[in-house]
Amino acid sequence: MTNQEDVFKKLISHCKEYGFVYPSSDIYDGLSAVYDYGPNGVELKKNIREHWWKTMVQNHENIVGLDAAIFMHPKVWKASGHVDAFKDPLIDNKDSKKRYRADVLIEDHIAKIENKIEKEVQKAKKRFGDDFDEKMFRKTNQRVLNNQNKIDDITKKFADLINNNDLKGLHNFINELEIVCPVSGSRNWTEVRQFNLMFETQMGSLSVDASKVYLRPETAQGIFVNYLNVQKTSRKKLPFGIAQIGKAFRNEIVARQFIFRMREFEQMEMQFFVKPGEESEWYEYWKKERIKWHESLGITKEKFRLHDHDKLAHYANAAADIEYEFPFGFKEVEGIHSRTDFDLSAHQEFSGKKLQYYDPETKESYVPYVVETSIGLDRMFLAVLSNSYQEETLEDGSQRTVLKIPPLVAPVKVTVLPLVKKDGLPEKAREIMDKAKYEFMCQYDDKDAIGRRYRRQDAVGTPYCITVDHQTLEDNTVTIRERDSMEQERILIDEISDIVRKRIHNNI
Numbered sequence: 001m002t003n004q005e006d007v008f009k010k011l012i013s014h015c016k017e018y019g020f021v022y023p024s025s026d027i028y029d030g031l032s033a034v035y036d037y038g039p040n041g042v043e044l045k046k047n048i049r050e051h052w053w054k055t056m057v058q059n060h061e062n063i064v065g066l067d068a069a070i071f072m073h074p075k076v077w078k079a080s081g082h083v084d085a086f087k088d089p090l091i092d093n094k095d096s097k098k099r100y101r102a103d104v105l106i107e108d109h110i111a112k113i114e115n116k117i118e119k120e121v122q123k124a125k126k127r128f129g130d131d132f133d134e135k136m137f138r139k140t141n142q143r144v145l146n147n148q149n150k151i152d153d154i155t156k157k158f159a160d161l162i163n164n165n166d167l168k169g170l171h172n173f174i175n176e177l178e179i180v181c182p183v184s185g186s187r188n189w190t191e192v193r194q195f196n197l198m199f200e201t202q203m204g205s206l207s208v209d210a211s212k213v214y215l216r217p218e219t220a221q222g223i224f225v226n227y228l229n230v231q232k233t234s235r236k237k238l239p240f241g242i243a244q245i246g247k248a249f250r251n252e253i254v255a256r257q258f259i260f261r262m263r264e265f266e267q268m269e270m271q272f273f274v275k276p277g278e279e280s281e282w283y284e285y286w287k288k289e290r291i292k293w294h295e296s297l298g299i300t301k302e303k304f305r306l307h308d309h310d311k312l313a314h315y316a317n318a319a320a321d322i323e324y325e326f327p328f329g330f331k332e333v334e335g336i337h338s339r340t341d342f343d344l345s346a347h348q349e350f351s352g353k354k355l356q357y358y359d360p361e362t363k364e365s366y367v368p369y370v371v372e373t374s375i376g377l378d379r380m381f382l383a384v385l386s387n388s389y390q391e392e393t394l395e396d397g398s399q400r401t402v403l404k405i406p407p408l409v410a411p412v413k414v415t416v417l418p419l420v421k422k423d424g425l426p427e428k429a430r431e432i433m434d435k436a437k438y439e440f441m442c443q444y445d446d447k448d449a450i451g452r453r454y455r456r457q458d459a460v461g462t463p464y465c466i467t468v469d470h471q472t473l474e475d476n477t478v479t480i481r482e483r484d485s486m487e488q489e490r491i492l493i494d495e496i497s498d499i500v501r502k503r504i505h506n507n508i
């Protein structure tokens with residue numbers, strides 16, 4: 001097992017042990033790619049969600065919110081292209097009987113060649129030390145150039161095959177690249193088939209009048225079909241945005257990697273409506289804004305990258321992913337797409353209703369263009385956790401596992417701890433807790449020695465521990481312990497709220 005796989009396994013068991021994420025229906029041995037969030041998970045998820053909402057809606061006067069239903073008229077999905085095109089190419093290995101996404105097999109193959117380049121660069125970096133010019137090295141080293149050419153050729157051919165829906169070609173290409181099944185190691189592949197990812201169900205109680213409906217595979221369409229309702233009722237002028245957070249469902253072919261790829265998940269999407277011709281400018285704007293948001297959650301520059309798409313979805317004229325380096329490699333967390341007028345025009349055609357904007361300045365009516373930012377809440381949750389999970393050896397040689405979650409989104413902000421369970425300390429601690437708990441998510445802990453209690457709080461990422469000791473009774477001061485530095489300071493009880501509030505919002 002590689003070190004990274006090991007870290008990931010530990011993170012998954014940490015999530016269960018500390019009440020972040022459980023397998024769904026755990027007592028029935030789980031349900032594939034469906035997960036439940038426990039007491040700490042639900043708080044962390046809520047905080048990330050709220051931070052997104054505040055940044056996108058509250059902080060932008062020209063963005064408003066929406067909460068559309070999960071069920072929508074089945075024609076919506078015909079118009080959006082999902083009925084015909086929301087498919088993944090699947091392929092089986094005849095020896096291992098394992099199923100894969102053909103496109104992912106090729107992407108993983110490309111990632112392996114990228115890794116070779118990275119290794120070459122790292123080796124050279126070590127050899128040349130401070131004099132190393134990475135840009136120059138990448139431009140001139142023959143091995144790097146050969147590998148980069150390979151990647152470019154594969155990417156181009158792959159994009160052509162996908163865009164032409166050439167399944168036979170995809171199958172041949174997998175053979176040509178000599179891609180083997182990671183489980184059986186063989187190249188005994190079936191043909192590539194298309195598989196629609198939408199879940200279907202019936203609406204109506206009688207089978208005769210029941211009609212087929214889908215569980216929405218994305219929240220975006222709820223925004224498009226409400227475009228006119230929202231524009232009219234909120235009297236917004238272009239450019240303006242509509243934001244929505246909600247569940248989406250996809251019958252993923254291969255659902256591995258914990259909550260990275262689930263069959264039921266939550267999206268946070270914003271569709272920004274602009275005048276045609278202005279979309280590129282806004283696309284660039286939103287790429288920058290979204291990166292800032294990721295940075296506000298403590299994600300360091302080396303840990304994420306922007307990846308421009310070569311293979312464009314049927315609705316987009318430009319697209320980029322923000323990728324985070326999970327323990328299993330760089331993977332998409334958020335997509336930013338310039339969707340043109342594809343969706344609104346399609347709904348206009350299928351519904352027969354005009355979805356145009358009357359521009360009071362030019363006195364023209366037109367279908368707006370759209371720039372979308374779409375992020376998976378669960379993936380962001382996993383990115384925050386992966387980014388914050390650390391095992392440290394302390395000065396005294398002892399170990400601690402700590403989640404260095406940014407205080408703003410940490411599940412519990414403050415834990416109040418009476419040093420001992422006597423001498424009036426619990427009563428004082430309760431008083432502090434009762435005062436603070438409406439504003440901050442607080443916990444009270446009086447079990448075990450203080451050191452063990454601190455460790456427990458580190459493991460769930462509580463940024464501040466307030467300890468009540470005998471001095472508290474004399475001068476109304478407590479200690480506040482900071483999770484990352486483990487430093488303690490004496491402060492007045494009356495200052496607790498202000499200090500905690502200030503520190504939580506420090507980075508924003």
Ligand code: ATP
Pocket residue numbers: 218250252259260261262263265266267332333334335374375376377378379
């Ligand atoms: P992928 O290529 O990984 O399947 P996608 O390109 O299909 O993702 P989008 O349709 O752009 O994803 O959806 C927007 C966001 O929704 C993604 O960036 C991701 O964070 C999230 N998302 C998509 N599918 C899943 C899933 N099965 N589980 C969890 N989150 C998901």
